[in-house]
Amino acid sequence: MVEAVLIDMFSLPANLLNNIHGLLHNTLEAIEKCSSIHTPFVYIMCCQRQGSERKGEQEFLLPALRGFQNLKRGLEVICAQTTTAALYTVKQRLDEKDLSIIKVILPTLRKDLMKVYIDHLFTAVYQFEFEDLQVAPDSDSLQISKHHHGGQMLPSQDVALIQSEIQMYLESLPSLKGELTILRSSLIPDDIFLHGFTTRTGGISYLPTLSSCNLFSSSKRRDPQVVVKENLRRLANAAGFNPEAFHRVKVDHANAVCIMGKTEPDNYDGIVTNQKGVTLAAPGADCIPVLFADPVRRACGAAHSGWKGTLLGVSMATVNAMVSEYGCNVKDILVVLGPSVGPCCYKLPHESAKEFHRIDPKCVRLFDSASPYIDIRRATRILLERGGILPENIQDDSITDQKQNITFCTACHPDKFYSHFRDGTNFGTQIGFISIKD
Known part of the structure; x- marks a missing residue:
């Protein structure tokens, strides 16, 4: 039984960025209708550009979130400047609620990349399933697809870049519970x-x-x-x-x-x-x-x-x-x-x-x-x-x-x-x- 859904909107095609409200609305609508991924907790992960003046992610995406009564209570938008920062915040939310079974909905081209992030930031306690987000033909919207493309190994230099990004992010975090003793x-x-x-x-x-x-x-x-x-x-x-x-x-x-x-x-x-x-x-x-x-x-x-x-x-x-x-x-x-x-x-x-x-x-x-x-x-x-x-x-x-x-x-x-x-x-x-x- 899936306990949470993660929608990865971190890296979208340029033609969809201007229509993010409609895109998100369509995606949430598909989730709400799809009983296989019915869950009270939905996390939307998107990119927060440097210098952005947005006051709050929920307010920015509010037009797309209206009307989803079943999801509203457990729905959260998480914007960050890097995938690591966004995904680590998602992990904190999952851990707060002791959730372990997560469905990830993401663009097909992001899947292999996301798996590397997940392998580094999570342990075997968590179970992940993946659904593809694909651009519908002649459309500026996405659709959830059951299609699972054959995964390929990322080039070693890409993996190294991800590892470096993760390390830099973790090094930037404040120490907890006081100084190291x-x-x-x-x-x-x-x-x-x-x-x-x-x-x-x-x-x-x-x-x-x-x-x-x-x-x-x-x-x-x-x-x-x-x-x-x-x-x-x-x-x-x-x-x-x-x-x-x-x-x-x-x-x-x-x-x-x-x-x-x-x-x-x-x-x-x-x-x-x-x-x-x-x-x-x-x-x-x-x-x-x-x-x-x-x-x-x-x-x-x-x-x-x-x-x-x-x-x-x-x-x-x-x-x-x-x-x-x-x-x-x-x-x-x-x-x-x-x-x-x-x-x-x-x-x-x-x-x-x-x-x-x-x-x-x-x-x-x-x-x-x-x-x-x-x-x-x-x-x-x-x-x-x-x-x-x-x-x-x-x-x-x-x-x-x-x-x-x-x-x-x-x-x-x-x-x-x-x-x-x-x-x-x-x-x-x-x-x-x-x-x-x-």
């Missing part, structure tokens, strides 16, 4: 390493659970990769690293570790390097982003440690990779646990809680309940100490001076952090990152 640990020496943990502020992601500096895109979420890339660009600019030399773990909730410069595994939750200027990152939205630094051998690492990865020993696996690959002494390695869900909020089923109880009974609270509270941070510290990491070389929420604490509970601070536990499936993601300075 990076948390840093006093344990990691800043003369050797560049590092930090992100918060949710200072990006351009606008959906409530993703706003604003979301740093992960997937087919199941509404934030496209281009938006995440822009958020990362802003982070890199603020932090001082090169976003083109950025490597994030490929989360599998296990304990595999990638060695930079060697064959990359399909999935891994730890990553290490001794290369200067290469930034390693681990995501977290309740799971712990863990950073590792050896100032003696000048090596570093990052790990994603959820409850499964914690039990599987992903943090010590990352330490062991630094020892075996770069000759690190385990007593020189510094480990910092970033923002993650705390024992105040995090529960697991009793069977899973048993595994943490075996590590140390203090890792579990209300053990006899059906869903005990779990302290994955304490479990991580215990396993690291058992592996030879010095207690004073681990920073977590047990730090004495709370002004130095950066291991906040993500679920308890909705203004600062994303949380899967708190926000549900369409959650945002923050990261911990580290690199060796040149």
Whole structure:
């Protein structure tokens, strides 16, 4: 069932521009009569020329909109100077209403172009259908056609121009929820390493659970990769690293570790390097982003440690990779646990809680309940100490001076952090990152 209709009038033949009122009237009339695309939401996308003095798009097109009682309540005209700006505004309207199935009515010659824009600005959450707008023979009006021409690949230079237009537009957007904020640990020496943990502020992601500096895109979420890339660009600019030399773990909730410069595994939750200027990152939205630094051998690492990865020993696996690959002494390695869900909020089923109880009974609270509270941070510290990491070389929420604490509970601070536990499936993601300075 189509939930919205998008009429693309952005690039019309010159002979139709002077008759846009009649053109739009005919198009809306066809939509209203056509039950297959009956829907309460219609978005009309058109070009706003630079220097135009139009006071309002609805008023400008009002003659064409009169009489469409069924459509009037859900009809909006969106004018912008670029296709990106118009389409991104349409996406915001769709997201406000949680709409996902869209019929696009557009001139045949615009279809391949539009598909490139859609591929970049939307994710697999959305479903698009296309109808052709064709000029009727010997007429200055359009008709909706069921004809679907065979799509062709756009020339690479055209795709590059679209990508450039999208990038420029996203770069022009204001930051949301305040300035970009990076948390840093006093344990990691800043003369050797560049590092930090992100918060949710200072990006351009606008959906409530993703706003604003979301740093992960997937087919199941509404934030496209281009938006995440822009958020990362802003982070890199603020932090001082090169976003083109950025490597994030490929989360599998296990304990595999990638060695930079060697064959990359399909999935891994730890990553290490001794290369200067290469930034390693681990995501977290309740799971712990863990950073590792050896100032003696000048090596570093990052790990994603959820409850499964914690039990599987992903943090010590990352330490062991630094020892075996770069000759690190385990007593020189510094480990910092970033923002993650705390024992105040995090529960697991009793069977899973048993595994943490075996590590140390203090890792579990209300053990006899059906869903005990779990302290994955304490479990991580215990396993690291058992592996030879010095207690004073681990920073977590047990730090004495709370002004130095950066291991906040993500679920308890909705203004600062994303949380899967708190926000549900369409959650945002923050990261911990580290690199060796040149």
